[in-house]
Amino acid sequence: MPPKADINKAGWEQSEFPILCETCLGDNAFVRMSKQEFGRSCGTCARPFTVFRWNPGTGMRYKTTVICQTCAKIKNVCQTCLLDLEYGLPTQVRDTALAVQNEAPTSEINREYYAQNMESKLEGSRSLLDSNRASSAGKEMLKQLARTDPYYKRNRPHLCSFYAKGECTRGSECPYRHEMPVDNELSKQNIQDRYHGRSDPVAHKILNNHATSMGLTPPEDQTIMSLFLTTLPASATEDSVRTHVLQSLPAVQPSQLKSIVYVAKSRCAFVNFKDRAVAELAAAAWASGFEMDGQSLGVKWGRMLLMLELVKETCSAAITPLEQPPSANPSESAPPLATLRKDFLSLLTFVYTTTTKVALTLRPSEPAYSASIAPLQSLATYISSLTTCATLFESHGSTLAEHTRRAAKGVLESVRALAQSFKIITEQGEPSTEDYLVRTGAVHDSVEQARQDLPTDNLAAVRSRWTTDRAMLEDSLNEVVEMSEGNGEGEDEDEFDDDGDEDDWDELGLGTSKKMSEAELERTKKILPMFRMVAMMHKRIILDILKQSTPPKDASATSIDVLPGLSHTLLLACEELVAVLYAPQDSRAIRSAILSLAETVRKVKTSLLSTQLLPDIRPSADVGSLEKKMGQVSINNETPAKKERNVRAWFNTCFEQIEKLSQTIGSSLETNNVV
Numbered sequence: 001m002p003p004k005a006d007i008n009k010a011g012w013e014q015s016e017f018p019i020l021c022e023t024c025l026g027d028n029a030f031v032r033m034s035k036q037e038f039g040r041s042c043g044t045c046a047r048p049f050t051v052f053r054w055n056p057g058t059g060m061r062y063k064t065t066v067i068c069q070t071c072a073k074i075k076n077v078c079q080t081c082l083l084d085l086e087y088g089l090p091t092q093v094r095d096t097a098l099a100v101q102n103e104a105p106t107s108e109i110n111r112e113y114y115a116q117n118m119e120s121k122l123e124g125s126r127s128l129l130d131s132n133r134a135s136s137a138g139k140e141m142l143k144q145l146a147r148t149d150p151y152y153k154r155n156r157p158h159l160c161s162f163y164a165k166g167e168c169t170r171g172s173e174c175p176y177r178h179e180m181p182v183d184n185e186l187s188k189q190n191i192q193d194r195y196h197g198r199s200d201p202v203a204h205k206i207l208n209n210h211a212t213s214m215g216l217t218p219p220e221d222q223t224i225m226s227l228f229l230t231t232l233p234a235s236a237t238e239d240s241v242r243t244h245v246l247q248s249l250p251a252v253q254p255s256q257l258k259s260i261v262y263v264a265k266s267r268c269a270f271v272n273f274k275d276r277a278v279a280e281l282a283a284a285a286w287a288s289g290f291e292m293d294g295q296s297l298g299v300k301w302g303r304m305l306l307m308l309e310l311v312k313e314t315c316s317a318a319i320t321p322l323e324q325p326p327s328a329n330p331s332e333s334a335p336p337l338a339t340l341r342k343d344f345l346s347l348l349t350f351v352y353t354t355t356t357k358v359a360l361t362l363r364p365s366e367p368a369y370s371a372s373i374a375p376l377q378s379l380a381t382y383i384s385s386l387t388t389c390a391t392l393f394e395s396h397g398s399t400l401a402e403h404t405r406r407a408a409k410g411v412l413e414s415v416r417a418l419a420q421s422f423k424i425i426t427e428q429g430e431p432s433t434e435d436y437l438v439r440t441g442a443v444h445d446s447v448e449q450a451r452q453d454l455p456t457d458n459l460a461a462v463r464s465r466w467t468t469d470r471a472m473l474e475d476s477l478n479e480v481v482e483m484s485e486g487n488g489e490g491e492d493e494d495e496f497d498d499d500g501d502e503d504d505w506d507e508l509g510l511g512t513s514k515k516m517s518e519a520e521l522e523r524t525k526k527i528l529p530m531f532r533m534v535a536m537m538h539k540r541i542i543l544d545i546l547k548q549s550t551p552p553k554d555a556s557a558t559s560i561d562v563l564p565g566l567s568h569t570l571l572l573a574c575e576e577l578v579a580v581l582y583a584p585q586d587s588r589a590i591r592s593a594i595l596s597l598a599e600t601v602r603k604v605k606t607s608l609l610s611t612q613l614l615p616d617i618r619p620s621a622d623v624g625s626l627e628k629k630m631g632q633v634s635i636n637n638e639t640p641a642k643k644e645r646n647v648r649a650w651f652n653t654c655f656e657q658i659e660k661l662s663q664t665i666g667s668s669l670e671t672n673n674v675v
Contacts, residue, residue: 026056224305227273322408397461
C-alpha cells in the first residue's frame, strides 16, 4: 500500500529531488546525494518529509534539507537556507519590498492543516508567490539587493566548539573552523523567523543598509517616529494615503499607525507611527520609492518634526541657566558692555526674523515643510547664542544681568510655545490658525519689548527698577492722602446692587472699608507727613543719585546693585502700612508697620552712606530749615523747584526727620494702645 493510502501518512511528503538554491547545491557538478523518506519533520509545518543530504564541495560541511517542498513552494525559498530562490534574499526583505503579507499560521495546531490545504493548490513545481502585482519600486529594490552570484562561503564548516573552549587537539586535521564565535544579533537566527519573515537579524541589517544608502538613515533621536511623503497624486486623500500605507506594509497592523496628517495644498503627508521599529521598517520598505496610483512618492524622515522638537528642547535647556542667579564671581574676560549690547540686540533681531520665516513656511493654510528646516536650524543656533550672551552681562552689574536674563527667558518661552504649537498642528493635523498667529505675535512682542527695554548700562537698569517702584509708591501715597481727607471711607450700603454679594466679598476681606472714626482719621493725618517724606526720599534718589551717567568714583561695582532690593523692600513696607490704616485700625499693627518702614529707611541710609553713593558735601549757602528744603521739592514734578547743591545734607536731614516722626508716632500709638 502506498504511503499516502495510509490514513496515518496522508499528509506526509515524498519527493525525488530537493528544491535548492545554487549556493546550497555547491560548485561540484557531480554531487552525491543521499535520500531518506520521512527522515525528519518539517521545520515549519512539522509534517514528515523526504530528507536529502549532500556535501556541496571540498572543505565544505554536509548540508541537509530542513523544510518540506510544500512549505518551500509556498514561500518560493530554498529547502536548506530558506532564502528566496529568485533574489537570494531573506523572506522578510522580499516580502517587505513586494508588500507580500505572510498568511502562514505560526501555531502548532494550524500550521499542518494550512500546509495540507496549500498543497492541493500547488501545480507541479510552481510557487504560490505571485510578484506580478508588486510595485515597480519594490521590484527595483530587490534588483538592487539581489545576490546574483553564488556565495559558497555560506557552506563552510561550523565553528569548532572545542577550539572555542581551548581544548581542540586535532589542529589542521579538524574538520571544523578554528575561529572564535562572535556574539551579536546575527548569531541569533532561527528557522521560524527566517521562514515567516519576522525579526530576522539578517533581513534587518540588509534593510537598514539599503535605507542608509538611499538617504533614509534613521535619526539618532529615538523619539522620531514619523515619515514625510511628498509629491502625492492630486486625487489623494487622508483615507487613500492610509490605505496605501497599510497595503505597502503588510507586517504593520493598523493599531501601530498613530496618525496620518495629509496637507492637500502641498500634496504631502506625515505618517506617524507608534513604534520606532515600525517606522524604520517603513523607511526601509519605501527606500526605493513608494508608489501610489502609479505615481512615485518621495520619502524622508520627519526631520521637520525633529527640528521642531530640537527648537523646543533647546529653549527648555537654555531657560535653565537663565533661571539661575548671577554668579558672585563673574568672569573678568567678558567682552565690553557696548559689544555685548550690540550682540544681544542683533540676536534678538535674528530671532525675530527667523521666527517670521518659520511662521511663513509652516503656516497651516499652505505649509512648505522642506523650506522650514533651514530656518528652524538657525533658530536653534540663535537661541543658544542668546542665552550665552545674556549670561555674559554678569561682569557689568547684577541688576543689568538679571534684566537681560529675564528678557531672554521671556523670548525663549514664547519661541518654545510657538514650536510646540506647530508640532501639534503637524502631528495631529489641527488647523489651529488662530493659535499659530497668537504664538507668533507673542514672540514678536517679547522680542520688541526686550529690545526697547534693554538698559544702556547697570546704572540705567537700576534706575529702571527704581522708577517702576516709584510709580507704585506714589499710588500708595495718594491712597493715604485720600484717607486723610476722608475720601477713603467707603460707600453707603444702599449704593450696592441687589445681587446680595457684598457679604461674600467682606468674608474674604475684599469688601469696602468702613468709615473711619475721628481718632482713626486724626492718626492717619499724623502718619501722612512721614509717608510724604519717604516718597520724596525715594524720588530724590532717582534725581540726585541715579541720574548720573556713571556711579561715583568711590563706589564699588556692586554698590548700585543693592538699590533695587532696597526699593522693593521699601515699597512692601509702605503697602503694609497702607493696609493697616483702613478702618477699623489696630494701633499695634500700625505701630509695627511704622517701625518696619523706619527700619527699611535706616537700611537705605546705611547702604547709601557705606557705599559712597551720596555725593561729597560741597560748600554752599545755608541750607535753611527743613520746611524750606522740603518746600522746594514737588511730588508731582520730575525736577525740584530749586536745584539743591548739598545733596548729602538734604538726605541726612530727611533721614533724621523720618526717624523722629517714626519714633513720635510709635510712642503715641504705644501710649494710646487703642484698637
